[in-house]
Every structure is written in structure tokens, then in C-alpha cells.
Amino acid sequence: MKHLPKHLRPRWRYLAIGLESWPDADVDRRSFQREVWYAGQNLLGDPGSARADLSVVRFAFADGRGEALVKVRRGETEPARAAIACIDAIDGAPVGIRVRGISGTIRAAEENYLGRHGQDSGERNVVFGNEERVAVVRDGSADVRLEDSFAGATDLDYDLA
Structure with missing residues (x-):
């Protein structure tokens, strides 16, 4: 054909x-x-x-x-x-x-x-809700790990531990 x-x-x-x-x-x-x-x-x-x-x-x-x-x-x-x-x-x-x-x-x-990610993400310890927690930080925002889920946060919501 x-x-x-x-x-x-x-x-x-x-x-x-x-x-x-x-x-x-x-x-x-x-x-x-x-x-x-x-x-x-x-x-x-x-x-x-x-x-x-x-x-x-x-x-x-x-x-x-x-x-x-x-x-x-x-x-x-x-x-x-x-x-x-x-x-x-x-x-x-x-x-x-x-x-x-x-x-x-x-x-x-x-x-x-495609292929442009800007800043790479990385895991860091942050203080969120008066407790130290693990978070994935990228571009000024963070996904903070709670007990069984994540919470989205900006750099104003958490402090680096």
C-alpha cells in the first residue's frame, strides 16, 4: 500500500x-x-x-x-x-x-x-505546625509530610530546621 x-x-x-x-x-x-x-x-x-x-x-x-x-x-x-x-x-x-x-x-x-525544571527538588527538615517534619522543597514551596499525607506550604508557612 x-x-x-x-x-x-x-x-x-x-x-x-x-x-x-x-x-x-x-x-x-x-x-x-x-x-x-x-x-x-x-x-x-x-x-x-x-x-x-x-x-x-x-x-x-x-x-x-x-x-x-x-x-x-x-x-x-x-x-x-x-x-x-x-x-x-x-x-x-x-x-x-x-x-x-x-x-x-x-x-x-x-x-x-520540555526539559526545563528550574530548581531541583530536595528533601529537607522543616518546622511546620510547631513540629519538625520532613518536606520536599522546590521553588519556594514545600510539600510537608504529615502522618499519612502531604500539606502544601509556602516559604512563609515553614522554617528550615
Whole structure:
């Protein structure tokens, strides 16, 4: 079977996405792809979801931070961004999602929008609620470990021990 000529092939755009959750969250590519499909179907309906054709091309997630590259048909980027913005949890773990940018090629999306983490996270002992606790500190905020969960805090809420 012959390939379609270039002018008849579908054109794609790539959404570079940043993910953030609690440090102990376990998010994998399959669960993220499932949530993207559900969000697209719930917001756009079956015809809109089929038009956008959302699929995860690249995915990496570790220590509460991650990146993803989602492939979308050209002309459907705004509905796709809206659908992805509807995702608030993956496998029960709350997650924050930010579209960093849109590109026409995978290479340009990776070079321009992915791979920049800013400050690395690190575990430190902090004083929170008049007790010394372990926290994952990143970019002026901290996820303080409580007995069985985490509490989000800014640098004004805790002191370094």
C-alpha cells in the first residue's frame, strides 16, 4: 500500500505539558493517556474527541513532577487545551497540569518547552505546625509530610530546621 501524498496527510500539533503532584504520587503513561481520553470525551463529546485525536507521544514522571507531549490535529489545539485543563486527578492523586506551549514538530516542542525544571527538588527538615517534619522543597514551596499525607506550604508557612 502506498503512502498518501504529503498534502493529503493529517497535520499535527504537539502540546508540551508540565505535570505536578505530591511527591509520593505514582502516575504512569497509561493512566495519563486514559485521563486525557476521558477529559476529551467528556468535554468535547464523541465527535469532538475524534476530531482532536488526542494521544500521548512522550511521558516522564518522577518525584511529583513530570512532562508529557500530546499529539493533536492541527486546528483542534484550543479544544484540546480545554479538555486537558479539565484533568484534576490521575489514579486518585491530585495533579496540576500546565500547557507550556504548542509546536508543529516533536523536536521543536522538546527543545523549546520540555526539559526545563528550574530548581531541583530536595528533601529537607522543616518546622511546620510547631513540629519538625520532613518536606520536599522546590521553588519556594514545600510539600510537608504529615502522618499519612502531604500539606502544601509556602516559604512563609515553614522554617528550615
